[in-house]
Amino acid sequence: MSSVVVVGGGISGLAAAYALATGPNPPRITVLEGSSRLGGKLAGDVLEGVPVDLGAESVLARRPEAVDLIKAVGLGDDLVHPATTSAGLWIGDRIRAIPPTVMGVPVEPSATADVLGPEAAEQVAHEAELRSPALTEDVAIGRFVAERMGSAVTDKLVDPLLGGVYAGRAEEISLAAAVPELFAKLRTAPSLLSATAELREAGRQRAGQPVFAGIVGGVNRLVEALEKELTARGVDIRRKVAVRKITRGADGFTLEAGPVPEPTYLTADAVVVAVPAAPAARMLTELVPAASVELATIEYASMAIVTLAVRKRDWPEGATGSGFLVPSVEGRTIKASTYSHAKWQWSSDAGGELAVLRASVGRLGEEYVLQRPDEELVALATADLRRAVGLQAPVVGSLVTRWGGGLPQYAVGHLGRLDRVETAVAAEPGLAVCGAAYRGVGIAACVASGGTAATRVQAHLAALETMAP
Numbered sequence: 001m002s003s004v005v006v007v008g009g010g011i012s013g014l015a016a017a018y019a020l021a022t023g024p025n026p027p028r029i030t031v032l033e034g035s036s037r038l039g040g041k042l043a044g045d046v047l048e049g050v051p052v053d054l055g056a057e058s059v060l061a062r063r064p065e066a067v068d069l070i071k072a073v074g075l076g077d078d079l080v081h082p083a084t085t086s087a088g089l090w091i092g093d094r095i096r097a098i099p100p101t102v103m104g105v106p107v108e109p110s111a112t113a114d115v116l117g118p119e120a121a122e123q124v125a126h127e128a129e130l131r132s133p134a135l136t137e138d139v140a141i142g143r144f145v146a147e148r149m150g151s152a153v154t155d156k157l158v159d160p161l162l163g164g165v166y167a168g169r170a171e172e173i174s175l176a177a178a179v180p181e182l183f184a185k186l187r188t189a190p191s192l193l194s195a196t197a198e199l200r201e202a203g204r205q206r207a208g209q210p211v212f213a214g215i216v217g218g219v220n221r222l223v224e225a226l227e228k229e230l231t232a233r234g235v236d237i238r239r240k241v242a243v244r245k246i247t248r249g250a251d252g253f254t255l256e257a258g259p260v261p262e263p264t265y266l267t268a269d270a271v272v273v274a275v276p277a278a279p280a281a282r283m284l285t286e287l288v289p290a291a292s293v294e295l296a297t298i299e300y301a302s303m304a305i306v307t308l309a310v311r312k313r314d315w316p317e318g319a320t321g322s323g324f325l326v327p328s329v330e331g332r333t334i335k336a337s338t339y340s341h342a343k344w345q346w347s348s349d350a351g352g353e354l355a356v357l358r359a360s361v362g363r364l365g366e367e368y369v370l371q372r373p374d375e376e377l378v379a380l381a382t383a384d385l386r387r388a389v390g391l392q393a394p395v396v397g398s399l400v401t402r403w404g405g406g407l408p409q410y411a412v413g414h415l416g417r418l419d420r421v422e423t424a425v426a427a428e429p430g431l432a433v434c435g436a437a438y439r440g441v442g443i444a445a446c447v448a449s450g451g452t453a454a455t456r457v458q459a460h461l462a463a464l465e466t467m468a469p
Helices: 011-021 064-072 109-116 118-129 141-149 151-166 180-185 192-204 221-232 277-283 289-295 345-351 374-389 414-426 443-467
Strands: 003-007 028-032 044-047 050-053 087-091 094-097 212-215 236-238 243-249 252-257 264-268 270-273 300-311 323-325 334-338 354-361 397-408 431-433
Touching: 003 011, 003 252, 003 264, 011 028, 011 064, 011 221, 011 270, 011 443, 028 264, 044 300, 044 397, 050 345, 050 354, 064 212, 064 221, 064 443, 087 151, 094 109, 109 118, 109 151, 118 141, 118 151, 118 192, 141 151, 141 192, 151 323, 151 334, 151 397, 180 192, 221 236, 243 277, 252 270, 270 443, 277 289, 289 414, 300 374, 334 374, 345 354, 354 374, 374 397, 414 431, 431 443
Parallel strands: 003 028, 003 270, 028 236, 087 323, 270 431
Antiparallel strands: 044 050, 087 094, 243 252, 252 264, 300 354, 300 397, 323 334, 334 354
C-alpha cells in the first residue's frame, strides 16, 4: 500500500487527510502535528458552563466545501445559521450602521454620510467622474480606494472590514487576492462605483442564501469529528511531532522530525505540507528552494480573542445586532466585538442567564498589545465595551486566547507569489502544499485547499501504481 504523510493537523491538513482517506484506493495516511492538539486556529472551551469558540466561529456557507465536510462527518443536524448578522461600526461616540459595501468599498455614496461625514461622502459620489480604473496589475486595496474615493473610505470602511478578516493594514492588502471578484470587475468597469454596484446586485440575487453557517456548540466541534472519523478509517494521527526537513530519495520522501540530537525519520510516497508559511519554508529549503524563498516572505499578524460572560439582565438594551467593527483610526484597543448570544441561538440557549460575547485585540505590528497580562486585556476590552455600548456591569467570567502569527497577510503580488510556489512544488511529483497562506484564510477556503492538495497526491499515487511491476 502506498503511503502519505500529512504535515500539520490544522483544518487544512485534516481536510486533506479526510479527502485522501475517503477517496479512491486510500493510501496509508499519517498525520503529524507539532503541538499537543489538533485543529490549528479552530479551538473551543467552556466559559461559565457555556461552550465557546476560541478561534473562528463560523464558516462561509456560500461556498460548499466546509458545509459539505461538516455534513460528511456527521454534524449536519447541528448545522445552523446566525440569528442576526447586522453588525455596526464604532465611530466617535456611537455604533453606526454599516452602509452597503463590497468589503468596505461603498455602493451608494449617499448612504456613507453618517460614517464618513458629508464632505467625504460627496467625494465618493464624484468617483464615477474619474478616468476608468482599467486595472491590469495588482494594487493595494486601501491605497487604490483612497486615491479614488478619499482616505476616509479606507480608514473608516475598508480598514475595519478587511481588518476583521486579516488583522492587517488595508494600505498593504492585495486587491486581487483579498477581493478577487472586485479586481476582475475593475479590469473593464468604467468606475469603482459601477463595479461595486454590479457586485452588490449579483449579491441581491443570492439574497435568500445564508452567508455564514455554524455548528451547535461551536465550529471547533468539527475538529473532534474529523479526528474520530479519520481514526476509524485507520489514519495514524501523531501529536508533538515537529517536522524540520523534507528530502527526496530513490524510494520517495524522507521527513526528519523530533529533537535535533535524536531525530526520527519517516518515509512516504507522497507528502502534504499543511503548516503556516514560515515552517513550510524551513521544511522545503532543500527540496524546493524556490518555493521556500517565496513562502518565507509571507508575513503573519498576531491577535487575541477576549471572550466574556455577563448576565443577560445587565446587557444594554441599545446593544443590538451581532456586534461591531472598529476602525484603526479610532484608537481603541479592540478591533471588533461579536455578541455571540445574539448571533447564535444555541449560545443564548446554552447560556441561560448568561450572555457570551467576544472582542478581538491586535493587528499587524501590534504584537506589543498582546504582551499585556490576561487581566489587563480583559479590563481594556471591558472598558471599550462600556464606552461603545454602555455595558456597566462587571463580567462574570473571561477567557483570553492568543493567536501568535495567526493570520497570513496577502500583500500586493500575493497571487503571483503563489503561482511561483505552486510551479516549484509541481516540479516535485507527490508533494503538495495547502493552508491559509495560499488562496483564502477562512475555513471553507482551507478545506478547499486541503482537498486540492489531496487530489494532486492521489494523481501521483495513481501514476505510481501504473508503473509498479
